[in-house]
Amino acid sequence: MHRLTWHLTDIKSLMVLINRVFLLLFYFNVCVFSSELSKSFPQGSLVIGQNNEANEIFVDGEPIKISHDGYYVFPISREQIEPINVTYSNSDGIFLIHQISIEKQDYDIQRIDGLPEQMVTPLDDNIIKRIVAENEVIKEAKKLDMDLTYFKEEFIQPTTGIISGVFGSQRILNGKAKSPHRGIDIATDEGTPVMSCNEGIVIHAESDLYYTGGTIIIDHGHGVKSIYAHLSSVNVEVNQKVSKKDIIGKVGSTGRSTGPHLHWGVMVFNTYVDPLLLLEN
Numbered sequence: 001m002h003r004l005t006w007h008l009t010d011i012k013s014l015m016v017l018i019n020r021v022f023l024l025l026f027y028f029n030v031c032v033f034s035s036e037l038s039k040s041f042p043q044g045s046l047v048i049g050q051n052n053e054a055n056e057i058f059v060d061g062e063p064i065k066i067s068h069d070g071y072y073v074f075p076i077s078r079e080q081i082e083p084i085n086v087t088y089s090n091s092d093g094i095f096l097i098h099q100i101s102i103e104k105q106d107y108d109i110q111r112i113d114g115l116p117e118q119m120v121t122p123l124d125d126n127i128i129k130r131i132v133a134e135n136e137v138i139k140e141a142k143k144l145d146m147d148l149t150y151f152k153e154e155f156i157q158p159t160t161g162i163i164s165g166v167f168g169s170q171r172i173l174n175g176k177a178k179s180p181h182r183g184i185d186i187a188t189d190e191g192t193p194v195m196s197c198n199e200g201i202v203i204h205a206e207s208d209l210y211y212t213g214g215t216i217i218i219d220h221g222h223g224v225k226s227i228y229a230h231l232s233s234v235n236v237e238v239n240q241k242v243s244k245k246d247i248i249g250k251v252g253s254t255g256r257s258t259g260p261h262l263h264w265g266v267m268v269f270n271t272y273v274d275p276l277l278l279l280e281n
């Protein structure tokens with residue numbers, strides 16, 4: 001898991017800090033707190049931080065939620081290239097600006113052939129209607145912004161197996177370019193138990209979506225959600241509270257799939273991150 005490192009890039013902010021002893025002390029404490037942390041993040045990272053002094057935190061000008069105990073989280077998208085500015089303010093105004101540099105990742109091109117054509121480019125009106133309706137439900141689920149802070153706990157891999165698809169690869173399905181892969185695929189036997197990657201609340205549980213088959217979405221707070229797809233069995237219900245490692249379903253090959261595997265994704269609202277980066281310490 002990548003945690004935020006604090007460093008000043010703005011001379012003005014530095015002057016403000018020097019003029020305010022308590023803030024200078026605070027800065028010192030934060031530096032001690034984060035001394036083991038990296039200063040840049042790979043594309044596809046989930047950035048988790050804590051600041052007890054800020055009333056507001058902005059990521060490239062956009063406000064983000066802060067928990068009562070100072071936790072916040074934001075994603076770095078697969079496409080992010082420019083450094084990200086994180087601005088911290090309280091009743092005295094901006095007291096810290098923190099610039100995050102981005103480590104560019106190399107993404108593969110993944111070709112998958114032999115999928116039924118209806119699964120790649122559906123033409124049937126009823127299927128299109130079904131996809132639109134299902135997408136609408138998922139879109140609403142992604143918007144949820146719960147006050148939970150389970151995201152700050154370590155994540156676990158929901159099942160073991162062979163990583164058959166990595167995050168971010170450009171997918172070419174039956175020769176047609178599709179959106180990048182938004183999670184990882186873990187290939188294993190049908191029926192292998194799938195665990196929740198962290199504590200959370202189930203916000204979506206369906207046994208048969210067109211593309212993703214048996215699908216579960218779990219909310220971990222502040223827009224952070226994990227998704228589990230192609231399940232052969234869905235063993236949880238919406239609004240159910242789950243602990244990390246709870247068995248929530250079983251690996252299958254339902255929806256758009258060429259063999260038994262778990263598709264595991266993690267997102268913050270609409271931005272997907274690389275689940276494998278969450279497992280690194």
Ligand SMILES: [Zn+2]
Binds near residue numbers: 184185263264
């Ligand atoms: Zn997948």
